[in-house]
Amino acid sequence: MTGPSPGDNLDIKRLRAHHRMMWRIRAFEEQALRGLDDKVVLGAIHPSIGQEAVAAGVTANLAPSDILLSTHRGHGHTLGKGADSTAMMCELLGRVGGNCGGKGGSMHIADFSVGMLGANGVVAANIVIAAGAAHAIKLKREPHVVCCLFGDGAINRGPFLEGLNWAAVFKLPVLFVCEDNGFAATTRTHTMTAGAGAGARARALGLPTFELDGNDVLAVDAATAEAVRAIRAGEGPRFLHARTYRLTGHTGADAATYRSADEVAARRRGEPIGRAAEILGAAGVLSEELAADARAAIEEMRAAYGKALAAPFPPAETAFTDVQDAGDPRREAF
Numbered sequence: 441m442t443g444p445s446p447g448d449n450l451d452i453k454r455l456r457a458h459h460r461m462m463w464r465i466r467a468f469e470e471q472a473l474r475g476l477d478d479k480v481v482l483g484a485i486h487p488s489i490g491q492e493a494v495a496a497g498v499t500a501n502l503a504p505s506d507i508l509l510s511t512h513r514g515h516g517h518t519l520g521k522g523a524d525s526t527a528m529m530c531e532l533l534g535r536v537g538g539n540c541g542g543k544g545g546s547m548h549i550a551d552f553s554v555g556m557l558g559a560n561g562v563v564a565a566n567i568v569i570a571a572g573a574a575h576a577i578k579l580k581r582e583p584h585v586v587c588c589l590f591g592d593g594a595i596n597r598g599p600f601l602e603g604l605n606w607a608a609v610f611k612l613p614v615l616f617v618c619e620d621n622g623f624a625a626t627t628r629t630h631t632m633t634a635g636a637g638a639g640a641r642a643r644a645l646g647l648p649t650f651e652l653d654g655n656d657v658l659a660v661d662a663a664t665a666e667a668v669r670a671i672r673a674g675e676g677p678r679f680l681h682a683r684t685y686r687l688t689g690h691t692g693a694d695a696a697t698y699r700s701a702d703e704v705a706a707r708r709r710g711e712p713i714g715r716a717a718e719i720l721g722a723a724g725v726l727s728e729e730l731a732a733d734a735r736a737a738i739e740e741m742r743a744a745y746g747k748a749l750a751a752p753f754p755p756a757e758t759a760f761t762d763v764q765d766a767g768d769p770r771r772e773a774f
C-alpha cells in the first residue's frame with residue numbers, strides 16, 4: 441500500500457500547520473545542540489534534524505487522549521503530541537519544571553498529561569510496552585489509539601516480533617511507525633538486516649502496511665489518517681514504514697565520518713521543511729509568511745532555553761523520590 445495521494449486536495453491550512461510544527465521541532469533541537477556546546481545540556485542528545493515530517497505528519501492525527509511511545513530520538517514526537525517546549529527544555533537541562541522533574545533528560549521524557557507515555561533509551565523496548573498499553577485499552581473498551589515510533593535498527597531486535605505478533609493476534613488498536621533513517625547509530629541498517637526489511641516483516645505478520653516517503657509530510661499525514669481511521673474502527677493494528685534521513689550525526693557528539701559530505705548535501709536537498717515550503721509557496725503562501733513561521737519557532741525555543749537556564753536544579757533530596765524501589769524496606773535501612 442502506498443496510501444492515498446496527498447497532492448490531489450491540498451489543504452493549505454493543514455500543510456502550514458505542519459510547516460510550523462516541523463520548524464518548532466528543528467528549532468528546539470538546534471537550541472538543544474547549542475545547549476550541549478554550552479555544557480548546560482547534560483547527557484546525550486539524539487537530534488532528528490531532517491526527520492521532522494514523520495513526527496509532524498503522524499502526531500497531527502492523534503487525539504490528546506491517544507497514547508504515544510517514542511525512542512531515544514523523540515523530541516519531535518513529544519512536541520508533536522503537545523508537550524510544552526519550556527518543560528522539555530527544563531528536562532534536558534535537568535531543572536525544576538522539567539516534564540519528569542529533570543530526572544529523565546532527553547532520552548526519557550514522559551508526559552502523561554498529553555498522552556506521552558515515554559521516550560525510551562532501550563532500542564525496541566517500547567514496541568512491547570505499546571502492545572501492552574493497547575491491550576489494556578482494548579480490555580477496557582476505550583476508544584484510544586496507541587502509536588509507537590521506532591527506528592529501523594529496532595526491527596532486528598526480539599521485541600519487534602513479539603510486539604507485532606501480539607498486536608496482530610489480539611487485533612489491538614496500535615499504530616506502529618518505523619522511522620527509517622537508514623542508520624542504526626553509525627551502521628547502515630541494510631548491512632545488518634536480512635530480507636526485504638521492515639514493511640515485509642510487518643506484512644508477514646498480517647499487518648496492513650504503508651510504504652512511505654517519510655520526508656513528504658503530506659504523504660505521512662494521509663497514510664496516518666487512513667491507518668488511524670481503520671484502527672479506531674476496530675480493524676486491528678497498522679504499520680507505517682517511512683523512509684527518511686538524519687542530517688546530523690547519531691548524537692550531538694558524533695561527527696558522522698562514516699558517510700560523505702556529498703551524501704549529506706544531496707539528502708539535504710530533499711529535507712522535509714524545504715519541501716513543504718516549496719509546495720506552500722507554489723500554492724501562493726508568501727515567503728515572508730513562511731519565514732515568520734521559522735522566526736516564531738526560533739524565538740519560542742530561545743525563550744524556552746532562557747527560562748530553563750533560569751530555573752533551579754531540583755533539591756538533592758528529590759534524588760530519592762520517584763525511584764522504583766521507594767518503600768522497599770532494604771532502602772529504608774539506609
Ligand SMILES: Cc1ncc(C[n+]2csc(CCOP(=O)(O)OP(=O)(O)O)c2C)c(N)n1
Pocket residue numbers: 512513561562563590591592593594595621622623624625690
Ligand atoms: C537494546 C539496545 N541495544 C543497543 C543500544 C545502543 N544504541 C543506541 S541507539 C542505537 C541505534 C538504533 O538505531 P535505530 O533504531 O535505527 O534508531 P536511530 O538511532 O537510527 O534513530 C543503538 C544500537 C541501545 N540503546 N539499546
